[in-house]
Amino acid sequence: xxxxxxxxxxxxxxxxxxxxxxxxxxxxxxxxxxxxxxxxxxxxxxxxxxxxxxxxxxxxxxxxxxxxxxxxxxxxxxxxxxxxxxxxxxxxxxxxxxxxxxxxxxxxxxxxxxxxxxxxxxxxxxxxxxxxxxxxxxxxxxxxxxxxxxxxxxxxxxxxxxxxxxxxxxxxxxxxxxxxxxxxxxxxxxxxxxxxxxxxxxxxxxxxxxxxxxxxxxxxxxxxxxxxxxxxxxxxxxxxxxxxxxxxxxxxxxxxxxxxxxxxxxxxxxxxxxxxxxxxxxxxxxxxxxxxxxxxxxxxxxxxxxxxxxxxxxxxxxxxxxxxxxxxxxxxxxxxxxxxxxxxxxxxxxxxxxxxxxxxxxxxxxxxxxx
Numbered sequence: 001x002x003x004x005x006x007x008x009x010x011x012x013x014x015x016x017x018x019x020x021x022x023x024x025x026x027x028x029x030x031x032x033x034x035x036x037x038x039x040x041x042x043x044x045x046x047x048x049x050x051x052x053x054x055x056x057x058x059x060x061x062x063x064x065x066x067x068x069x070x071x072x073x074x075x076x077x078x079x080x081x082x083x084x085x086x087x088x089x090x091x092x093x094x095x096x097x098x099x100x101x102x103x104x105x106x107x108x109x110x111x112x113x114x115x116x117x118x119x120x121x122x123x124x125x126x127x128x129x130x131x132x133x134x135x136x137x138x139x140x141x142x143x144x145x146x147x148x149x150x151x152x153x154x155x156x157x158x159x160x161x162x163x164x165x166x167x168x169x170x171x172x173x174x175x176x177x178x179x180x181x182x183x184x185x186x187x188x189x190x191x192x193x194x195x196x197x198x199x200x201x202x203x204x205x206x207x208x209x210x211x212x213x214x215x216x217x218x219x220x221x222x223x224x225x226x227x228x229x230x231x232x233x234x235x236x237x238x239x240x241x242x243x244x245x246x247x248x249x250x251x252x253x254x255x256x257x258x259x260x261x262x263x264x265x266x267x268x269x270x271x272x273x274x275x276x277x278x279x280x281x282x283x284x285x286x287x288x289x290x291x292x293x294x295x296x297x298x299x300x301x302x303x304x305x306x307x308x309x310x311x312x313x314x315x316x317x318x319x320x321x322x323x324x325x326x327x328x329x330x331x332x333x334x335x336x337x338x339x340x341x342x343x344x345x346x347x348x349x350x351x352x353x354x355x356x357x358x359x360x361x362x363x364x365x366x367x368x369x370x371x
Contacts, residue, residue, distance in 0.1 A: 021202030041072025059261035076125035081109030093162020095279030097124025103353025122278025135281035173296025209238035254345020306367040307333035312344035
């Protein structure tokens with residue numbers, strides 16, 4: 001863990017903003033698993049592909065896989081519902097994948113909509129670059145833009161949470177013409193200039209790192225920057241980082257503990273550390289959000305199409321009126337919409353997924369698309 005002095009220094013923006021040195025290197029990590037096939041894109045991005053058997057018989061997730069090629073990498077997505085239905089794109093955050101939306105997809109599709117839940121590159125069934133440094137905020141924004149273009153999607157209803165909201169809102173700001181409506185849950189679109197968090201240099205694996213609960217317990221009741229700094233450091237350096245354990249802790253905080261089968265579902269994409277560059281690196285992307293997000297905010301301040309925000313009132317960081325009012329006060333399309341809060345935590349899709357899907361369906365029905 002960084003010291004209090006390091007944290008304070010990081011908040012002042014005097015630390016490096018990107019990951020530079022990795023110990024061990026990605027190649028050294030790959031050498032530890034000689035039986036794992038290492039692939040490479042035409043541009044030289046080395047990646048691994050989670051074996052398909054890892055996704056067999058997952059609790060509540062029996063959707064057929066679909067893939068789009070993004071710069072030599074396969075991006076996985078679930079697609080359910082009629083081809084001519086209203087397009088609803090669901091974008092997950094860290095450290096999850098489209099499994100997070102399993103309690104929503106079917107309900108949205110059964111309402112006659114075309115539900116598309118993507119796996120960001122490095123997550124879920126998508127290909128997984130092994131170098132943490134691949135995972136830059138602008139790279140993921142570009143990847144999702146390319147995905148939308150490849151599928152020829154338009155008049156989209158955007159649903160995003162956590163990093164899915166950051167990426168989705170940035171794209172909506174850049175290309176508001178693609179979107180008919182925006183539905184956000186536990187959302188944020190940060191602008192941090194200068195960078196305010198500390199990135200370890202070098203990033204070195206801690207063989208003796210404790211469990212997530214033990215590591216983060218001292219910062220749970222601290223202000224968000226202190227908690228998030230601890231989270232950045234833990235995900236980057238803890239060799240024993242367990243995705244399912246983290247999601248389970250947050251879901252229990254939200255009032256719906258996960259079963260062992262569900263925990264296994266969140267862990268399915270990540271059979272070893274070699275596959276985990278994305279969940280390890282995502283928190284550090286906070287130092288890569290920049291003035292381009294400010295430009296997107298400027299465009300969102302002119303977004304007159306329907307915008308709705310729902311918060312999970314048990315979310316320690318994003319589920320509060322201040323965060324919600326930040327959207328409502330700026331985005332014209334938020335006026336008159338039924339914003340509110342649900343009895344849920346950070347992973348609101350898992351805590352109250354069915355009810356959340358009903359709100360998505362109601363939002364679409366109450367705001368018919370207009371050319």
